[in-house]
Amino acid sequence: MEAHPRLSIAIRGDGKNQVPSFPRLAARMNDELAPRTSGESFAAQIVAIAERGDRAAFGSLFAHFAPRVKAYLMRLGAPASVAEELSQEAMLVVWRKATYYDPRKSQASTWIFTIARNLRIDALRREARPELHPDEQALVPTQPQGAEESIAAHQYAVRLREALKTLPPDQAEVVNLSFFSDKAHGDIGRDLGIPLGTVKSRLRLAMNRLRTALGDTL
């Protein structure tokens, strides 16, 4: 199996002692492999929809993501019935816009997150979502040749997930509220009773930490 060479090396080693001497490394690889494999297959399923209207692929994306999109919308205050309806809507957008998905650029979960986010703004807040359009690539004079780009999309998400776990609780809290409270950082600060500057610096530190974690992987 192509996805497992590094894992098998770690397990095989060249003697019995080898495995226990790298328990953290082996655990990390296991950690990496699980989400990586499913992330890759979700990406492949979106591509299958784009290429041949694959309904089985749609079915497995639906089974995995619709209940999570529903949960996301409920966390942001939507009643269950509305959240369910919008999660169906989100999956229909996945079906319709599958040709726009680029597996080299983003993880399936990232792409579906942006769809759910935009639908929520549209339906619950009744606002349009100003967005980048694929055409706008032309506006950026030079494509970023950032270090991050050399990491495949799924790998990138795996690293980010790991890095998120290492955020100090005060940073993790504001990152969480940023996604699940429908509030901009100023209001988040007011809710938590902390000064604006503190919220800003926590989010800045969180972002630096995530960037550093991604940089370390090179």
Added chain:
Amino acid sequence: MTPSHHPSAATLFDYGSGSLSEPLALAVVTHISMCAECRERLAQIETVGGVMLEDLEPEEMSPDCYAQTLARLDDTVPIPFLIGDVSAVDSPFAGTPLTPYLGGVGELPWKRLGRGVAAVDLVRRRNRGTRATLFRVSRGTLLPLHGHRGREMTVVLEGKFFDETGAFVAGDFIEHDAEMVHRPAVTSDEDCVCLIAVEGRLKFKGVFGRLIPLFVDM
């Protein structure tokens, strides 16, 4: 030309999580469309969103939910991936995220506000009095000293301007919190076009206070 003034991490989190009102979101994405670096930072934040979506406890879906969605696939036409012909749109900001807000082709409906200043309102939201306005300021114009009751975001689209905090060129993003009082000026060599999104009303001070009605009644 690479912008050297960018949104704060906190503001990018606000945009990426979908918690900015439409006018402010328009300012942020307009900068992003001109800035490879922030495009990368946004991708990171959206990946965090995807990871958080993945990690949510799935909500139960009603039993016929998937069947309903499948039934709707038949009347859901996939959108083929097309790169639009931006050059066909005859507008100075065609192909930017501003395009849908410019109201069609041709000369923009500039409204004169006072000496050297003309403006076009792009979007207004009653909620918190947020709005995004395109300002065209003639070369050599000194704007009235003013403060803000909410957030203000400025993106330079053409030309340059400066205030007490620095000098800004096309692509630059400048954000001020409520406390800021400043007095922008445009250099004498060329006109400056900016997108300015504000939350809350502007407060004018000093001898230029008499210009208040011109701005407030827009």
